[in-house]
Amino acid sequence: xxxxxxxxxxxxxxxxxxxxxxxxxxxxxxxxxxxxxxxxxxxxxxxxxxxxxxxxxxxxxxxxxxxxxxxxxxxxxxxxxxxxxxxxxxxxxxxxxxxxxxxxxxxxxxxxxxxxxxxxxxxxxxxxxxxxxxxxxxxxxxxxxxxxxxxxxxxxxxxxxxxxxxxxxxxxxxxxxxxxxxxxxxxxxxxxxxxxxxxxxxxxxxxxxxxxxxxxxxxxxxxxxxxxxxxxxxxxxxxxxxxxxxxxxxxxxxxxxxxxxxxxxxxxxxxxxxxxxxxxxxxxxxxxxxxxxxxxxxxxxxxxxxxxxxxxxxxxxxxxxxxxxxxxxxxxxxxxxxxxxxxxxxxxxxxxxxxxxxxxxxxxxxxxxxxxxxxxxxxxxxxxxxxxxxxxxxxxxxxxxxxxxxxxxxxxxxxxxxxxxxxxxxxxxxxxxxxxxxxxxxxxxxxxxxxxxxxxxxxxxxxxxxxxxxxxxxxxxxxxxxxxxxxxxxxxxxxxxxxxxxxxxxxxxxxxxxxxxx
Amino acid sequence: xxxxxxxxxxxxxxxxxxxxxxxxxxxxxxxxxxxxxxxxxxxxxxxxxxxxxxxxxxxxxxxxxxxxxxxxxxxxxxxxxxxxxxxxxxxxxxxxxxxxxxxxxxxxxxxxxxxxxxxxxxxxxxxxxxxxxxxxxxxxxxxxxxxxxxxxxxxxxxxxxxxxxxxxxxxxxxxxxxxxxxxxxxxxxxxxxxxxxxxxxxxxxxxxxxxxxxxxxxxxxxxxxxxxxxxxxxxxxxxxxxxxxxxxxxxxxxxxxxxxxxxxxxxxxxxxxxxxxxxxxxxxxxxxxxxxxxxxxxxxxxxxxxxxxxxxxxxxxxxxxxxxxxxxxxxxxxxxxxxxxxxxxxxxxxxxxxxxxxxxxxxxxxxxxxxxxxxxxxxxxxxxxxxxxxxxxxxxxxxxxxxxxxxxxxxxxxxxxxxxxxxxxxxxxx
Numbered sequence: 001x002x003x004x005x006x007x008x009x010x011x012x013x014x015x016x017x018x019x020x021x022x023x024x025x026x027x028x029x030x031x032x033x034x035x036x037x038x039x040x041x042x043x044x045x046x047x048x049x050x051x052x053x054x055x056x057x058x059x060x061x062x063x064x065x066x067x068x069x070x071x072x073x074x075x076x077x078x079x080x081x082x083x084x085x086x087x088x089x090x091x092x093x094x095x096x097x098x099x100x101x102x103x104x105x106x107x108x109x110x111x112x113x114x115x116x117x118x119x120x121x122x123x124x125x126x127x128x129x130x131x132x133x134x135x136x137x138x139x140x141x142x143x144x145x146x147x148x149x150x151x152x153x154x155x156x157x158x159x160x161x162x163x164x165x166x167x168x169x170x171x172x173x174x175x176x177x178x179x180x181x182x183x184x185x186x187x188x189x190x191x192x193x194x195x196x197x198x199x200x201x202x203x204x205x206x207x208x209x210x211x212x213x214x215x216x217x218x219x220x221x222x223x224x225x226x227x228x229x230x231x232x233x234x235x236x237x238x239x240x241x242x243x244x245x246x247x248x249x250x251x252x253x254x255x256x257x258x259x260x261x262x263x264x265x266x267x268x269x270x271x272x273x274x275x276x277x278x279x280x281x282x283x284x285x286x287x288x289x290x291x292x293x294x295x296x297x298x299x300x301x302x303x304x305x306x307x308x309x310x311x312x313x314x315x316x317x318x319x320x321x322x323x324x325x326x327x328x329x330x331x332x333x334x335x336x337x338x339x340x341x342x343x344x345x346x347x348x349x350x351x352x353x354x355x356x357x358x359x360x361x362x363x364x365x366x367x368x369x370x371x372x373x374x375x376x377x378x379x380x381x382x383x384x385x386x387x388x389x390x391x392x393x394x395x396x397x398x399x400x401x402x403x404x405x406x407x408x409x410x411x412x413x414x415x416x417x418x419x420x421x422x423x424x425x426x427x428x429x430x431x432x433x434x435x436x437x438x439x440x441x442x443x444x445x446x447x448x449x450x451x452x453x454x455x456x457x458x459x460x461x462x463x464x465x466x467x468x469x470x471x472x473x474x475x476x477x478x479x480x481x482x483x484x485x486x487x488x489x490x491x492x493x494x495x496x497x498x499x500x501x502x503x504x505x506x507x508x509x510x511x512x513x514x515x516x517x518x
Numbered sequence: 519x520x521x522x523x524x525x526x527x528x529x530x531x532x533x534x535x536x537x538x539x540x541x542x543x544x545x546x547x548x549x550x551x552x553x554x555x556x557x558x559x560x561x562x563x564x565x566x567x568x569x570x571x572x573x574x575x576x577x578x579x580x581x582x583x584x585x586x587x588x589x590x591x592x593x594x595x596x597x598x599x600x601x602x603x604x605x606x607x608x609x610x611x612x613x614x615x616x617x618x619x620x621x622x623x624x625x626x627x628x629x630x631x632x633x634x635x636x637x638x639x640x641x642x643x644x645x646x647x648x649x650x651x652x653x654x655x656x657x658x659x660x661x662x663x664x665x666x667x668x669x670x671x672x673x674x675x676x677x678x679x680x681x682x683x684x685x686x687x688x689x690x691x692x693x694x695x696x697x698x699x700x701x702x703x704x705x706x707x708x709x710x711x712x713x714x715x716x717x718x719x720x721x722x723x724x725x726x727x728x729x730x731x732x733x734x735x736x737x738x739x740x741x742x743x744x745x746x747x748x749x750x751x752x753x754x755x756x757x758x759x760x761x762x763x764x765x766x767x768x769x770x771x772x773x774x775x776x777x778x779x780x781x782x783x784x785x786x787x788x789x790x791x792x793x794x795x796x797x798x799x800x801x802x803x804x805x806x807x808x809x810x811x812x813x814x815x816x817x818x819x820x821x822x823x824x825x826x827x828x829x830x831x832x833x834x835x836x837x838x839x840x841x842x843x844x845x846x847x848x849x850x851x852x853x854x855x856x857x858x859x860x861x862x863x864x865x866x867x868x869x870x871x872x873x874x875x876x877x878x879x880x881x882x883x884x885x886x887x888x889x890x891x892x893x894x895x896x897x898x899x900x901x902x903x904x905x906x907x908x909x910x911x912x913x914x915x916x917x918x919x920x921x922x923x924x925x926x927x928x929x930x931x932x933x934x935x936x937x938x939x940x941x942x943x944x945x946x947x948x
Contacts, residue, residue, distance in 0.1 A: 362818055
């Protein structure tokens with residue numbers, strides 16, 4: 001018992017209609033990194049919110065260092081030495097790093113009337129020194145990289161005396177290099193006796209960073225294993241409940257003529273900043289062209305220019321020889337462009353519509369769903385039911401509102417709707433973001449099937465392994481520029497990672513056919 | 519705090535039947551609270567009627583409730599206003615008595631007031647509902663109605679000289695009046711729509727401002743150009759010819775007060791609006807824009823055009839309300855305090871109905887009853903008119919509140935909550 005940092009016993013947490021955690025046990029050894037692995041909806045975050053005092057369980061007990069505790073709020077948990085770093089950082093961007101760290105517990109002077117800035121900076125400095133963090137406390141949060149911001153979050157919890165740090169999907173926002181740095185940070189923390197709980201749904205990360213792994217599925221704890229005694233396939237099976245293919249089998253396929261051409265496209269935002277700078281590339285029929293890059297390097301703006309949500313400041317978009325730069329979004333849909341949007345909650349689905357209505361989204365003026373302006377609801381319903389059946393959307397109920405579906409099923413429905421348009425061009429943005437392994441496998445197969453059927457597929461994803469595996473050619477974006485186009489089979493993950501970070505490693509062979517730059 | 523959240527969650531997730539039950543319960547509660555206010559208000563007032571009680575309700579102990587003719591005594595306090603009498607006048611007086619009582623005519627005066635008000639509010643309520651469904655907070659139905667009223671009155675006065683007499687004239691003048699009212703209201707609605715779509719001007723602000731422009735602009739126009747020379751006092755137009763009024767067929771209300779034809783037109787329009795919203799591609803565009811503008815753009819909806827079109831339709835419905843206000847209620851265009859706040863009440867009617875065109879029918883009936891019943895109360899009891907307004911306000915407040923909280927709950931993102939929690943909250947995984 002003495003070596004146990006945290007123990008959860010029989011935690012049950014229900015939400016209306018869902019059991020998020022069902023009698024979950026979890027024991028975390030002191031000084032270890034413990035990964036909490038599971039698909040979306042498995043109940044990982046819920047369990048950690050219970051430990052952090054954000055949620056109160058219906059049943060079960062929380063033990064910290066062998067003592068039974070009841071947390072009414074995060075404050076209680078912090079007092080017990082538990083800290084949580086959320087997916088979305090909670091930092092005050094215009095404030096300096098030291099101020100963010102001490103916020104709420106500032107060292108004071110003049111009888112508590114003023115913040116002792118010098119002492120605060122010194123304390124933060126000492127903290128950085130102790131854990132080997134390369135952070136300058138006087139920098140402003142908005143000026144530093146996401147990786148550093150994450151370290152600031154970690155420092156914040158350490159400053160508050162946390163012994164157990166919960167990290168919720170900490171790698172989601174990081175470049176591959178920053179992920180490596182994070183692993184170093186975790187090593188340093190555990191070396192100093194801290195305990196880390198690492199929430200993830202990525203097998204590789206769990207294997208790489210953790211000492212022990214607990215797999216959750218459908219709110220139940222499936223098993224706790226030591227990384228030395230397991231492998232990725234076994235973990236995947238535990239997560240999904242059946243065998244899964246982790247590697248995508250990409251068949252040989254000779255691409256045809258250019259279907260989509262992006263020609264010198266520049267997109268300027270409202271602040272006169274070029275979000276996309278002179279980007280040119282072509283996607284051929286029967287080809288998957290991937291674009292890799294850390295989120296926020298112009299991919300979203302580029303996609304919006306191609307799909308007609310934004311107009312480019314300059315440049316041309318050409319589909320099958322026709323210049324469609326001036327075409328409206330609706331014309332592009334009619335022309336046969338399918339688009340899996342980045343944000344399914346904002347764009348891809350109307351959350352308060354049922355699946356019947358969501359299946360109509362984008363086709364509401366097209367035959368056979370609409371005749372003379374009148375919607376043929378029977379046809380529309382049949383269409384939605386077809387999508388649900390073909391793409392295995394669960395629960396199979398066309399009358400369910402979109403928001404009642406899990407993320408993976410929402411995504412499957414969108415993918416189904418877009419692919420059923422029989423498009424000539426498919427723009428797929430983060431098609432498997434937040435989607436569980438089983439659905440990911442399925443969506444990958446569908447994308448490759450389109451490729452076999454000689455459709456042009458543009459795939460944008462920040463998952464490096466995904467774009468590498470699926471793409472025939474891979475463009476890398478950095479700060480709005482397409483820095484290079486490479487052969488994903490000939491280029492290593494590290495090399496692509498460096499390109500994504502704006503660096504140029506030696507010996508990369510460019511596949512750029514037009515508009516090459518030195 | 520979390521309890522309040524739970525309650526909101528329950529409200530947002532309530533089914534149609536639950537919502538109806540909640541509304542009825544709210545109505546009952548408002549009647550109880552209103553009754554207490556009536557009783558307390560009567561404590562200090564000077565009573566007029568006699569003191570012979572007609573009912574005594576014994577309560578445990580020595581307490582007794584005595585109901586006098588027109589007043590009430592409870593727990594030793596004597597109030598001049600008897601809540602039961604007040605509610606009897608408010609609800610039963612609204613339709614001129616109980617239908618099975620002898621001498622009750624379906625075409626009595628109170629019924630006319632009730633039905634006329636309900637009909638006009640049905641149009642303004644539909645006007646607001648269309649805009650709200652498109653995600654546009656059109657506060658400007660009042661102004662759209664006023665323009666519709668003036669333009670239809672002026673058009674009729676102008677064309678009447680050339681129109682044939684009798685029913686043949688009606689067949690020309692009446693549709694013309696309705697169309698001109700709809701066009702005028704539609705234009706007045708399209709203006710803030712265009713400002714919103716192409717200049718990103720908040721429609722709440724612009725429609726409120728345009729209401730003032732409409733109110734005073736029409737007053738100015740009437741006093742400068744269309745003033746009735748025979749009128750001693752108010753700024754108003756001449757009376758439109760009798761054959762341009764909505765005729766009292768198939769049976770005889772007084773005609774200038776109410777006609778079944780107008781009610782039928784309103785009911786038909788309610789179903790038409792419902793069909794347009796849920797049965798057509800355009801309606802799908804409108805509803806998608808209203809719920810999630812981003813998703814609408816994604817689906818190829820032209821956001822600007824949809825905003826302008828929805829506001830034009832909304833304004834046109836307001837304009838028809840204005841035309842009927844002239845052709846049904848007054849026979850002329852009036853200004854200033856003579857203009858009822860039908861446009862503003864339309865907002866409440868629509869919210870009450872959850873912005874459902876068919877629900878608007880019931881919302882406007884409630885408002886019609888309160889208007890007519892309020893009249894009856896003022897005529898038949900010594901309860902002050904202010905108290906009558908308070909009672910009406912209370913009833914509307916109580917009935918509208920659950921819907922209102924649902925709107926708030928939705929805008930706080932409650933209701934998506936379940937799904938978010940169920941999917942682990944983990945959306946981004948890079």
